[in-house]
Amino acid sequence: MLEEYCKFANYLSLILAKFSYVLFLLLILNVIIEVISRYFFNNPTVWSIEIAQYLYGITFLLSGAFTLQQKGHVRVDILLMAFSQKVRRILGIICHFVSIFYLSVLLYIAFIKAYESLKYMEVMDTVWAPYTWPVMICLPIAVFVMILQAFAMIIQTWKKLYNDEVQHGI
Amino acid sequence: MESELLTIVMFLMLGGLIFLGVPIVFALGTVAVIIGYLLWGSNSLFLLSSHVHGVIFNYTLMALPFFLFMSNVLRESNIAEDIYDFMYKWTGALPGGLAIGTVLTCAIIAALSGVSAVGVMAMGTLAMPAMIARGYNKRISAGAILGGGALGQLIPPSVLALVYSNIATVSVGKMFLAGVVPGILLTGLFVFYILIRSLINKNLCPSMAPEELAEITWAIRFSSLLKIIPPVLIILAVLGSLFAGIASPTESAAVGAAASLLLAICYGRINLVKLQSITLETLKSSAMVLWIATSSLLFVAVYTGLGGSNFIKETLMNLDVGPHMILLVIMLFVFLLGAVMDPVGIIYLLAPIVLPIIIALDFDPIWFGGIFIVCLETSYLTPPFGYNLFYLKAVASDILSTKDVYAATPPYIMLQVLALILCIIFPSIITWLPNYVFGY
Numbered sequence: 001m002l003e004e005y006c007k008f009a010n011y012l013s014l015i016l017a018k019f020s021y022v023l024f025l026l027l028i029l030n031v032i033i034e035v036i037s038r039y040f041f042n043n044p045t046v047w048s049i050e051i052a053q054y055l056y057g058i059t060f061l062l063s064g065a066f067t068l069q070q071k072g073h074v075r076v077d078i079l080l081m082a083f084s085q086k087v088r089r090i091l092g093i094i095c096h097f098v099s100i101f102y103l104s105v106l107l108y109i110a111f112i113k114a115y116e117s118l119k120y121m122e123v124m125d126t127v128w129a130p131y132t133w134p135v136m137i138c139l140p141i142a143v144f145v146m147i148l149q150a151f152a153m154i155i156q157t158w159k160k161l162y163n164d165e166v167q168h169g170i
Numbered sequence: 171m172e173s174e175l176l177t178i179v180m181f182l183m184l185g186g187l188i189f190l191g192v193p194i195v196f197a198l199g200t201v202a203v204i205i206g207y208l209l210w211g212s213n214s215l216f217l218l219s220s221h222v223h224g225v226i227f228n229y230t231l232m233a234l235p236f237f238l239f240m241s242n243v244l245r246e247s248n249i250a251e252d253i254y255d256f257m258y259k260w261t262g263a264l265p266g267g268l269a270i271g272t273v274l275t276c277a278i279i280a281a282l283s284g285v286s287a288v289g290v291m292a293m294g295t296l297a298m299p300a301m302i303a304r305g306y307n308k309r310i311s312a313g314a315i316l317g318g319g320a321l322g323q324l325i326p327p328s329v330l331a332l333v334y335s336n337i338a339t340v341s342v343g344k345m346f347l348a349g350v351v352p353g354i355l356l357t358g359l360f361v362f363y364i365l366i367r368s369l370i371n372k373n374l375c376p377s378m379a380p381e382e383l384a385e386i387t388w389a390i391r392f393s394s395l396l397k398i399i400p401p402v403l404i405i406l407a408v409l410g411s412l413f414a415g416i417a418s419p420t421e422s423a424a425v426g427a428a429a430s431l432l433l434a435i436c437y438g439r440i441n442l443v444k445l446q447s448i449t450l451e452t453l454k455s456s457a458m459v460l461w462i463a464t465s466s467l468l469f470v471a472v473y474t475g476l477g478g479s480n481f482i483k484e485t486l487m488n489l490d491v492g493p494h495m496i497l498l499v500i501m502l503f504v505f506l507l508g509a510v511m512d513p514v515g516i517i518y519l520l521a522p523i524v525l526p527i528i529i530a531l532d533f534d535p536i537w538f539g540g541i542f543i544v545c546l547e548t549s550y551l552t553p554p555f556g557y558n559l560f561y562l563k564a565v566a567s568d569i570l571s572t573k574d575v576y577a578a579t580p581p582y583i584m585l586q587v588l589a590l591i592l593c594i595i596f597p598s599i600i601t602w603l604p605n606y607v608f609g610y
Contacts, residue, residue, distance in 0.1 A: 021449045024235065028431075031236075031424035035417060049229060052420075057226035059235070060460045063453035072454040073193035073461065074512050078554040080191050091191050098187060099196040102465075105203050106218060113219045124227075135226060139219075 009152035017066035173481030236423035241283030250292030266368030276318030290319030508549025540600030
């Protein structure tokens with residue numbers, strides 16, 4: 001059951017990252033199209049910057065969980081090398097709980113903000129003035145998956161701790 | 171709460187969490203959320219969303235993933251190999267020529283990429299074994315890679331300059347140009363150092379054997395020159411379009427990303443599998459930087475809102491010393507923080523706090539940005555937390571021990587500090603080029 005959960009969380013993070021991968025290539029394409037149409041055809045678009053902001057915002061939010069999974073969020077762990085592996089693993093679990101605390105607060109706020117953007121149909125402060133909700137709802141989704149991912153990492157670390165103890169016959 | 175106490179509590183909590191091993195992004199966020207909630211109540215939490223959205227809806231920061239993507243494409247498509255091949259054919263005859271070639275290659279790679287990883291990893295893979303095979307001193311060779319790699323953050327495009335200009339609301343173009351002369355200065359210092367050491371002690375970095383040297387004819391040299399024309403064209407396209415004012419920083423970064431991808435496709439050095447891994451790698455590192463941006467902005471907002479920044483400003487301004495002394499204190503702090511923290515995090519954390527001081531002292535924010543980044547160059551080399559140390563160790567672990575890597579840094583750190591001092595004494599090293607290009 002726990003194993004399936006971890007698999008599911010890892011899978012979810014990866015799917016979001018792969019989705020971001022496609023959006024990122026579209027983002028490059030979008031900016032290039034704008035540059036070409038403005039400088040070579042003297043025909044700037046009204047939507048390019050907003051579309052770019054959509055794509056960029058969603059890309060950056062949705063790749064957060066993958067970054068967590070790949071241990072890409074930089075941490076200073078070199079000082080912990082003095083401790084035994086067991087202590088390091090326990091500390092790792094505590095650290096994940098700290099991360100989850102922050103992410104839960106963020107989730108709560110993000111949820112309220114996304115709800116407001118839908119309720120009042122907020123628009124961007126630009127000429128084209130598109131709705132903000134497509135990006136706004138990505139924040140709670142991204143943070144929620146990050147929390148799922150962090151729990152999966154706690155379970156994985158805990159399992160390693162348990163296996164170590166079994167091996168050492170403690 | 172008293173400002174002294176607030177400062178102590180917030181930074182002690184932050185330091186505690188960081189040393190516990192909490193990722194910096196969550197350590198910053200957790201402290202900010204707790205202190206903000208305790209002292210301001212639940213409404214302070216909405217600062218959080220405004221900073222996350224500030225980063226999402228920030229058109230300039232969008233250049234960051236583009237520059238990272240460009241760097242990753244260049245790394246994966248082995249363009250560094252062409253540049254190194256060219257460099258060592260031209261510098262090989264000099265004493266310490268391979269190490270000098272390494273530094274110069276790093277400088278060119280720096281003009282193609284905005285991070286230090288590309289130079290260090292490429293040179294760690296290519297140049298390190300070559301230098302060891304020719305009997306070069308391990309420390310000098312490893313140092314050349316470590317110091318040279320850090321140039322990536324000084325010579326434009328540079329992620330640090332981009333981030334700084336975003337916080338200080340100064341022109342990205344000016345900040346990029348501000349790094350050019352210090353970059354060349356530092357390159358020169360490294361080259362000079364290697365040359366002097368190899369001239370004094372001929373066994374340190376033995377010159378190429380005459381028969382080997384004879385094999386490199388001028389025809390070979392010039393054909394190696396042809397190979398680096400495409401990457402040089404990319405440099406010109408990216409920086410040229412930016413400085414000529416044709417494209418915004420974001421757009422020129424996107425042009426660079428597309429151009430380097432196109433070049434890699436033309437060379438047949440990329441496929442879909444590689445493209446996916448490059449993009450995921452890019453997303454990973456940009457998500458890291460951008461998430462740190464959100465939480466350090468939040469941390470600073472809480473700290474400033476509670477009077478902490480004013481406290482630091484008043485304390486420093488009330489010191490009975492000249493403005494340059496205050497500047498040195500700030501730089502010392504940056505240097506020390508650089509040993510334990512991520513450079514981008516340092517900019518996000520310190521720039522909003524110290525910029526009001528810099529402006530009150532009547533210093534030019536462009537110049538300050540320049541020396542800030544020169545000072546942060548050291549953070550890539552200073553143990554225990556120095557990115558270049560990790561990168562080099564990761565790619566050259568079979569020839570270099572951790573001790574070798576750490577022992578290589580001191581002379582190069584000293585050269586970086588020397589460059590910093592020169593930039594402080596002669597501000598025009600930094601300000602001349604941006605002022606010349608953009609006018610006053």
